[in-house]
Amino acid sequence: ACSCCGCISSNSPKGRAGLRIREWSCPECGVTHDRDVNAAKNILALGHERLAAGILVL
Ligand SMILES: [Zn+2]
Numbered sequence: 001a002c003s004c005c006g007c008i009s010s011n012s013p014k015g016r017a018g019l020r021i022r023e024w025s026c027p028e029c030g031v032t033h034d035r036d037v038n039a040a041k042n043i044l045a046l047g048h049e050r051l052a053a054g055i056l057v058l
Contacts, residue, residue: 001042002033003033003042004029004031005028007026007028022034023035
């Protein structure tokens with residue numbers, strides 16, 4: 001998924017075949033992503049969501 005706009009594009013790297021693709025561009029927002037950096041941003045965003053949810057529960 002794009003860490004910028006959140007869209008899951010058809011040309012984004014997926015699975016084992018996708019591991020050879022180091023960079024890809026999002027067709028929605030036009031941003032070029034390094035796949036590792038993009039994945040890190042996605043994980044970070046998920047962590048923040050969980051943190052926000054935890055605070056709301058408290
Ligand atoms: Zn995007």
